[in-house]
Amino acid sequence: MKGVVFTEFLEFIEEKFGFDISDDMIEKSQTSTGGVFTQAGNYPFNDMVNLVKTLSDITQIPFNQLVEAYGEHLFKRLINIYPKPVSIYTNTFDFVSNLENVVHPEVKKLYSDTDLPTFLDPIINENILSIIYISNKPLMDFAKGLIQGCALYYNETIKVEYQILETTPKFKAKFLITKS
Numbered sequence: 001m002k003g004v005v006f007t008e009f010l011e012f013i014e015e016k017f018g019f020d021i022s023d024d025m026i027e028k029s030q031t032s033t034g035g036v037f038t039q040a041g042n043y044p045f046n047d048m049v050n051l052v053k054t055l056s057d058i059t060q061i062p063f064n065q066l067v068e069a070y071g072e073h074l075f076k077r078l079i080n081i082y083p084k085p086v087s088i089y090t091n092t093f094d095f096v097s098n099l100e101n102v103v104h105p106e107v108k109k110l111y112s113d114t115d116l117p118t119f120l121d122p123i124i125n126e127n128i129l130s131i132i133y134i135s136n137k138p139l140m141d142f143a144k145g146l147i148q149g150c151a152l153y154y155n156e157t158i159k160v161e162y163q164i165l166e167t168t169p170k171f172k173a174k175f176l177i178t179k180s
């Protein structure tokens with residue numbers, strides 16, 4: 001998993017819960033680097049799972065809720081670091097429908113070593129966008145948070161739901177995004 005996902009996570013946790021909790025989380029988590037991450041590095045996904053599990057133990061906030069909140073926060077940080085994708089689109093449905101063809105391929109150009117999810121078959125039907133998520137990692141709640149962060153950016157009110165379709169050989173889920 002890309003270093004930027006770790007460095008932004010640590011900043012988010014410090015901002016949201018303060019230095020002591022962030023420090024405690026790093027101290028108590030088993031990570032491959034002892035808690036040191038750089039933006040351009042690449043680290044085992046399990047390092048992130050361990051950090052979030054520890055934080056969940058410390059704060060008593062469910063794992064999935066933490067992952068979703070982080071995704072929601074990360075959207076605005078990602079487009080700050082890589083502004084190109086948002087300059088092309090004007091709303092959440094357009095942005096999310098083009099993740100596969102434009103947004104994530106731009107990320108791939110920057111870093112060849114990314115393990116990105118696949119977003120297939122976007123269908124817009126009036127105020128509902130349905131799209132299929134496929135990944136090696138069960139990051140549905142992270143995707144949900146990122147989509148919510150995208151809607152906040154475009155000042156839109158949406159509801160995101162997903163249904164898990166498969167867990168092997170990959171994680172596959174159907175997302176429904178409803179605009180109100």
Ligand code: HEM
Pocket residue numbers: 001002004005078079082085095096099103104107113114115116117135136137139140142143144146147150
């Ligand atoms: C609604 C918007 C977005 C959604 C739903 C989304 C979804 C995701 C998800 C779910 C992952 C985790 C990996 C996985 O599931 O396999 C991911 C990884 C990533 N995404 Fe996106 N993304 C969005 C926007 C963006 C934007 C705007 C950027 C930057 C321009 C970006 C860059 C990345 C990067 C760098 C990773 C890490 C890849 C790795 O660890 O190798 N994403 N994205």
